Amino acid sequence: MGSVSAGAGFKYSLASDDDGRDFWGFARDARGLFCVSEDGFRQVDLLGCVPSGGLLAALDHVGSHRARPGNADLALLDAEGVEMGSYFVNDVAPIAAEASALGAGLVDVTVQLWCDQMLPGSDRMWELLRTGQLNRKGLWHPLDQQGRRAWLSVALWSSEYRRRGKGADVAPGRVFVLDGQQVHDVDSFYCAIGEAVNGPGGYFGWNLDALHDCLRGGWGAAPPFTLExxxxxxxxxxxxKRRAVRGDPATLFELILHILAEHDVEVVLV
Known part of the structure; x- marks a missing residue:
């Protein structure tokens, strides 16, 4: 992840997952990326596309089995063309192409692909991040359960980008403040602790196993620290809600406190 790149002005890029040297091009926008169908396949319009490599070659065979460049990494770009995060997409196959209204020489390419990581609603947070509007806490508060899950997924996929230029963890001994008033379910807890540790849109786990992993360091803060x-x-x-752990039932709240204590986090309940 660097500074201004050749992708400045574009929102997306595609490259072959099978051959990192095979770059498939940029797109100014996309429709359908975050719309899920029953069979898991999505029909996506890559708008204002500059196709190259395997994707460009596949356009010569639209309508045949040869129009299938394969699996790819689909990256989301900031305003300067720097990658914010990416998704692995399977079985990319172009099914139509036409001249784009977004600029001379650009093409609108319709592809079919499969991906189970791009959750509905994720595009809103990516756009906030791309435009520099993910700059204050609480932006996730109005979201419903599906929206909170999507928020957490983008917080995870963008965590490296958001921490660029910073160390892996802040100095030990910090005090982080978590607002329990906004904790309505387990996903909102993870939104809240991610924000408490890593700021607006921050990630610090999205299930109990991931929370364990984050507390081992490398995700913004390593114990010992204090959570108010x-x-x-x-x-x-x-x-x-109760879960059985080693045969003993415990609430999610109790499990979270146990995990934090196990990793030398001092929790101050206020």
Whole structure:
């Protein structure tokens, strides 16, 4: 991830996953990326595309089995063309192409592809990040359950980009403040702790195993540190679902406290 790149002005790029040297081109925009069909396949319009490599070669065979360049990495670019994050997409196959209204020499390419990582609603957070508007806490508060899950997925896929130029972890001993008033379910807990540790749009796990991994270091903060959990009783009442751990039932709230304590995090319940 560098500074201004050849992709400046484009939102997406594609490259072969099978051959890193086979770059498939840029696109100014896309329709259908975050729309899921019943069979998992998506029909995506890559708008204002500059096709090259395997994708360009496949356009000569649209309508035949030869129009299938294969698997790819689809990257999302910021305003300067720097990669913010990427998704692995399977079985990319162009099914139509026409001149684009977005600029001379550009092409609108319709492709079919399969991907289970691009959750509906993720495009909103990517756009906030791309335009520099992911700059204050609480932007995830109005989201519904599906929206919070999508928010967490983008927080994960963009975590390296958001921490570029920074060390892996802040100095030990920091105090992070988590707002339990906004914890309505387990996903909102992860949105809240990600934001508490890594700022707006931050990631610090999205399930219990991932929380364990983050607490081992390399994700913004490594123990020992202090977590000041405000409105903890509100969160406790909403994370009351029980799970069996080694045969003993415990609530999600209790499990989270146990994991934090296990990793030498001091939790102050306020």
């Amino acid at each position: 959990w405000r409105y903890a009783e509100v969160a406790r009442s909403r994370l009351a």
